[in-house]
Amino acid sequence: MERREFLQKCIMVVVGASVPVSALTFIDPKKVFAANPDIQWAFLVDTNKCVGCGFCVKACKTENDIPFEAHVSRTWVERYVYTKDDKRYVDSPQAALHGFIDSRIDLGRGEFKEIDPKNVGKAFFVPKLCNHCSSPACTQVCPVGATYKTDDGVVLVDRSWCIGCGYCIMACPYGARFFHPVKHVVDKCTFCYHRLSKGLDSACVNACPFKARRMGNIHDPNDPITQIIMNERVGVLKDEFGTKPQAFYIGLAQEVR
Amino acid sequence: MYSYHRKSNVMEWKNQPAKYGVSGRERMHEYCSACHGAVVKVRTEKLHGIIPCEDCHGPAMNHPENPEKLTIDRSRELCLRCHTNLPYTTSERHRIPGINPKTHNTGAECVKCHNPHNPSLEGMK
Numbered sequence: 001m002e003r004r005e006f007l008q009k010c011i012m013v014v015v016g017a018s019v020p021v022s023a024l025t026f027i028d029p030k031k032v033f034a035a036n037p038d039i040q041w042a043f044l045v046d047t048n049k050c051v052g053c054g055f056c057v058k059a060c061k062t063e064n065d066i067p068f069e070a071h072v073s074r075t076w077v078e079r080y081v082y083t084k085d086d087k088r089y090v091d092s093p094q095a096a097l098h099g100f101i102d103s104r105i106d107l108g109r110g111e112f113k114e115i116d117p118k119n120v121g122k123a124f125f126v127p128k129l130c131n132h133c134s135s136p137a138c139t140q141v142c143p144v145g146a147t148y149k150t151d152d153g154v155v156l157v158d159r160s161w162c163i164g165c166g167y168c169i170m171a172c173p174y175g176a177r178f179f180h181p182v183k184h185v186v187d188k189c190t191f192c193y194h195r196l197s198k199g200l201d202s203a204c205v206n207a208c209p210f211k212a213r214r215m216g217n218i219h220d221p222n223d224p225i226t227q228i229i230m231n232e233r234v235g236v237l238k239d240e241f242g243t244k245p246q247a248f249y250i251g252l253a254q255e256v257r
Numbered sequence: 258m259y260s261y262h263r264k265s266n267v268m269e270w271k272n273q274p275a276k277y278g279v280s281g282r283e284r285m286h287e288y289c290s291a292c293h294g295a296v297v298k299v300r301t302e303k304l305h306g307i308i309p310c311e312d313c314h315g316p317a318m319n320h321p322e323n324p325e326k327l328t329i330d331r332s333r334e335l336c337l338r339c340h341t342n343l344p345y346t347t348s349e350r351h352r353i354p355g356i357n358p359k360t361h362n363t364g365a366e367c368v369k370c371h372n373p374h375n376p377s378l379e380g381m382k
Binding site: 048049050051052053054055058059062063081098099100101102103117120122123124125136139140142145146147148149150156158160161190192193194195197198199200201203205206207209210 | 260262263266267269270271272273274275276277279280281307308309311312315316334337338339341342343344345346348349350353358
């Protein structure tokens, strides 16, 4: 092969090889992933915005057929009151189904405590629900395999397989599970899975007038919720349990657990 | 990590019927104003515009077909959820005007005097 011929062939190879490379740049990885969105649902609670109206609890119970009069709920709101003489009070009367319409603290057993308004140091409300942990304790203890985590990160219970033994109720560090008084199986927050799959917000997110409750896809870096979780100071409940909760809180206090 | 999966159950949960309707304040106002335009317009401009219609009017997924008429909660307790005066200066609750339910027109429904869609005191009935 002559030197001239060799160089000509080299140029042809380089030009030929560069065509498929430039063609490859048309494939945008983002667009490929958008066709198969990898969804992981996460919840964001802004405790600074919550006023304790309890509309979320009312909407949740209505949407998911949890009897109003039963003292169980998939979500609830807690009130924290710190007094100036360094006492702390927490209550959640009827899971805050009717909000906080009494300034007295519900101590349980029918006892109520009035706190002198001048003695109130700080007070706030914290909505709670199932954390849909990445590493849930509840799904591991089920003896019949009735509870599981879906591909998009929601912990569900198969009502036809649950035998109602209550192991998962004990295993959950957050007290998010309870025994359904009508269905006689374990029940818990589903992130309103039926609503999410229809493109709707969950009932509690929908009902909150103050946007204290929000939901998003934590695998989508452009999701506003993911942006907040990535860029702002958020906390999770009981991190030391290693359950990797997927409900994030803005404005946590150390007493909130 | 070790755990079970019940793939056949996922569709069962997905197929549960929804009760509350369109999500998001803007979309909801758009949907409701198709028939109730005048009252939606009043409330969007006033303070109570942030409250979703369904919080007081009840779930409206297939309204107006089913249910034809919504059950409106006009109870005093509904308003008191936000408007009970609680002495919490550090909470957002403090920014909402509050009353003492034991002394403020006890037993009367709030909507007898206050217009829930336009709550400013000039707009009182």
